[in-house]
Structures are given as structure tokens and as C-alpha cells.
Amino acid sequence: MALFEKGFVHVYTGEGKGKTTSALGLTLRVAGHGGRVAFVQFMKGWPFYGEISGLAKLESVDHIVTGRPDFVDRRNPDPVDISEARRGFEKALNILSEGSHDLVVLDEIIVAIDYGILSSAETLKALKSRPAHVEVVLTGRNAPTELLDYADYVTEMVEIKHPFRKGITGRRGSEY
Amino acid sequence: MALFEKGFVHVYTGEGKGKTTSALGLTLRVAGHGGRVAFVQFMKGWPFYGEISGLAKLESVDHIVTGRPDFVDRRNPDPVDISEARRGFEKALNILSEGSHDLVVLDEIIVAIDYGILSSAETLKALKSRPAHVEVVLTGRNAPTELLDYADYVTEMVEIKHPFRKGITGRRGSEY
Incomplete structure (x- = not known):
């Protein structure tokens, strides 16, 4: 039986911390209720994210990772960035x-x-x-109006204080 | 070996969705990196939260739940609310x-x-x-200034859109 009678759409956006992290938390919660989860990641081909082995511990979760290990140049995406995103999108569409x-x-x-x-x-x-x-969760900065209009829940993560501003880069276990 | 060279303090606050959920996600990430996590919950004695069985799937996580199943009356907390919070606090202090x-x-x-x-x-x-x-994560609305000052990361979850406003109450797998 489906966990949700009516599945809603969540958007986690904003500059602050906690977008992917919240999606991971929701995954843990749904898996805890015995639900099945597909966690499709875009532009995240870097192999050292803690969520990879974390999600692997949850047997009812399918984890699909797409993207290259490198950062995407916004003004000039690599053809592989585009094909990887399309691969993720086709998977997501099927699911x-x-x-x-x-x-x-x-x-x-x-x-x-x-x-x-x-x-x-x-x-x-x-x-x-x-x-x-x-139920669907979409994450990322700069959500377009059409998605915000369609979503049932929209949460903006607002960064009030962040140590990176003091010159600290992403830390294993915290940012990835 | 410790996962973090220097453990930071995160505060997740604000009215929006994703505070406990982000803490759960961070737990999954840290567990994924092989780290050990203590997840101490206050005022959450209700036994139907998805995180209970979700966290139980992660062997390196100790989950300590305190509180009564009922909501706490802010103007008149029950003596059990107080003793349960103290029990959680003493556990947390030891840990x-x-x-x-x-x-x-x-x-x-x-x-x-x-x-x-x-x-x-x-x-x-x-x-x-x-x-x-x-590393420490504290969650909850209305964070006091002293905690915000001490924290390294402060994120405010801002509710932009929420279906409860349309008369829908918390849903299994989503809010709990």
C-alpha cells in the first residue's frame, strides 16, 4: 500500500544550508515508515559524498547519481554535464x-x-x-516561479551565519 | 579517528519545514562517513515518528527519545515534561x-x-x-541570541508555502 494517499511536492531552495540535507532526512523518515524512495541526484558525480554510503544502508532506497566529479561551468556546461543531466532526467521521468x-x-x-x-x-x-x-522533493537554489507555483510546500533555507565566510571550505560529514 | 578535526555548532531554526529533517539528513551523511551519532530528541515522546525506525536502521546511531506523547502546554508544562527534558539534558551533557x-x-x-x-x-x-x-546540531523555533552568537552555522527555515494553511494536518512520512 502506498504511504501517502496524496503525494505532495516540496521545494527546498535558498542560499542556506540544509536543502539536500533535508531531502536526506525526509528519505530516512519515509524509509522508517517502510516507504520506497528514489533519490536522484543531478550534477553530483563527485564520489566522496557521505550520502552515498549513508543511503546505501537503507534497503528501500534507490540512489541514482548523475553528473561529473567537477563543478559545472554555468556559462559553458560541458557536453557530459548535459548528457548526464538528461540521463538523470529520463530516469526520474520513468520513476x-x-x-x-x-x-x-x-x-x-x-x-x-x-x-x-x-x-x-x-x-x-x-x-x-x-x-x-x-511525493516529490526538488532541491536547489534559484527555483523558478513555475515550480514554486506548482509546489505544495516551499521552504527557503536562509543563511544567517556560516563559517565559510570566515574562509573555511566544505567539510566531510557536514557539507558532503 | 574522529570524523571532524574541529566540530562545529549548527542551529536550525525558523518557522519553516526542515529543521529536524535536516538534522536527520546530517545524521545519515555522518553515518555514511562511518561516524558515530547521538540523536537526542526533546519533547518528542510520541511513538509514531518515522525517524524512530529510520534511525534504527543506522547501526552507528544512538537514538535517545524524551518527552510525553502529548503536546506540551507552554504556559503550564506538566511535571513529567520537565523531568523528561532534564533526563534528555543529562544524557546529552554526558555524551x-x-x-x-x-x-x-x-x-x-x-x-x-x-x-x-x-x-x-x-x-x-x-x-x-x-x-x-x-559537531553539534541544535533545532527548534525561537533560538535565543546567546545560542545564535555561539553557533558557527545558523540557518533559518522560512516557510514560503505550506499546505497546512489550506487545512491539512501533519502527514505520516512527511511531517513525522
């Missing part, structure tokens, strides 16, 4: 339309849209293709 | 000062402080008692 999972996370898809690698129109269409019980 | 865990989550401790059940002075003292490698 959404099949309705095989209670929760589908599209991690950083909003960044791929913001960079012009994917479109918000095709993303909206994919969301609308899902059966009613499928 | 923090021992330095046995890489990450210590004090979930909703800020609410207990806001309700006057715990004090920010004793919480700060507990934070300062920890060895340098221990």
Missing part, C-alpha cells in the same frame, strides 16, 4: 510516471534548471505525469 | 563531555529552552564541555 516509489527526490534539479541544462517546463510535465500517491 | 560521538543532535532543545523548561545558560555550558572534535 515518476511508474509510481513505483512513495518518495522521489530530485536533488539539485533546480540548479540544472537554473543553469539551463534542463527546463522547468519538462520538469513540470514530469511531475504531472506521476500517480497521485507519489 | 557531549565524553566526546564519544562525532555528531550530537539536540533535536527541539531550542523549543524546550523557549518554553523555559531548560535554560540557554546550561545548554551553552554543555556545548562548551565537549572535546573539540564533536
Whole structure:
């Protein structure tokens, strides 16, 4: 039986910490309730993220990672960035339309849209293709208005204080 | 070996969704890196949270739940609310000062402080008692200035859009 009678759409956006992290937390919660989760990551091909082995510990979670290890140049994305994003999108579209999972996370898809690698129109269409019980989380900065309008929950993570400003870079276990 | 060379303090606050959820996500990430986590929950005695069985799937996580199943009356907390919060606090204090865990989550401790059940002075003292490698997350609305000043990361979850406003209550797998 599906976990959700009606699946909602969450957007986690903003400059602050906690977008992917919240999606991971929701995954843990849904897995705890016995639900099935697809966690699709965009532009995250770097192999040292803690979520890779963390999600692997949860047997009802399918983790799909796309992207290159390197950062994407927003003004000049590599052809591989584009093909990797398309690969993630096709996977996500299949998973959404099949309705095989209670929760589908599209991690950083909003960044791929913001960079012009994917479109918000095709993303909206994919969301609308899902059966009613499928809950979806989209994360990333600079969410476009069409997605915000369609979403049921929108949370903006606002950075009030951050040590990187003091010159500290991302730390293993905290940022990745 | 400790996961963090220097453990930082995170505060997740604000009215929006994603405070406990982010703490759960950080737990998953740290567990993924092989780190040990203590997840101490305050005012959360209700037994149907998805995080209970979710966290139980992660073998390097100790989950300590305190509180009654009922909501706490802010103007008139039950003696059990107070004794439960104290039980959680003493546990947390021991765990923090021992330095046995890489990450210590004090979930909703800020609410207990806001309700006057715990004090920010004793919480700060507990934070300062920890060895340098221990990372800490505190969650809850209405974080007091002293905690914000002490924290390294402060993120405010701002609710932009929420279906409860349309009359929908918390849903299994999403809010709990």
C-alpha cells in the first residue's frame, strides 16, 4: 500500500544550508515508515559524498547519481554535464510516471534548471505525469516561479551565519 | 579517528519545514562517513515518528527519545515534561563531555529552552564541555541570541508555502 494517499511536492531552495540535507532526512523518515524512495541526484558525480554510503544502508532506497566529479561551468556546461543531466532526467521521468516509489527526490534539479541544462517546463510535465500517491522533493537554489507555483510546500533555507565566510571550505560529514 | 578535526555548532531554526529533517539528513551523511551519532530528541515522546525506525536502521546511531506523547502546554508544562527534558539534558551533557560521538543532535532543545523548561545558560555550558572534535546540531523555533552568537552555522527555515494553511494536518512520512 502506498504511504501517502496524496503525494505532495516540496521545494527546498535558498542560499542556506540544509536543502539536500533535508531531502536526506525526509528519505530516512519515509524509509522508517517502510516507504520506497528514489533519490536522484543531478550534477553530483563527485564520489566522496557521505550520502552515498549513508543511503546505501537503507534497503528501500534507490540512489541514482548523475553528473561529473567537477563543478559545472554555468556559462559553458560541458557536453557530459548535459548528457548526464538528461540521463538523470529520463530516469526520474520513468520513476515518476511508474509510481513505483512513495518518495522521489530530485536533488539539485533546480540548479540544472537554473543553469539551463534542463527546463522547468519538462520538469513540470514530469511531475504531472506521476500517480497521485507519489511525493516529490526538488532541491536547489534559484527555483523558478513555475515550480514554486506548482509546489505544495516551499521552504527557503536562509543563511544567517556560516563559517565559510570566515574562509573555511566544505567539510566531510557536514557539507558532503 | 574522529570524523571532524574541529566540530562545529549548527542551529536550525525558523518557522519553516526542515529543521529536524535536516538534522536527520546530517545524521545519515555522518553515518555514511562511518561516524558515530547521538540523536537526542526533546519533547518528542510520541511513538509514531518515522525517524524512530529510520534511525534504527543506522547501526552507528544512538537514538535517545524524551518527552510525553502529548503536546506540551507552554504556559503550564506538566511535571513529567520537565523531568523528561532534564533526563534528555543529562544524557546529552554526558555524551557531549565524553566526546564519544562525532555528531550530537539536540533535536527541539531550542523549543524546550523557549518554553523555559531548560535554560540557554546550561545548554551553552554543555556545548562548551565537549572535546573539540564533536559537531553539534541544535533545532527548534525561537533560538535565543546567546545560542545564535555561539553557533558557527545558523540557518533559518522560512516557510514560503505550506499546505497546512489550506487545512491539512501533519502527514505520516512527511511531517513525522
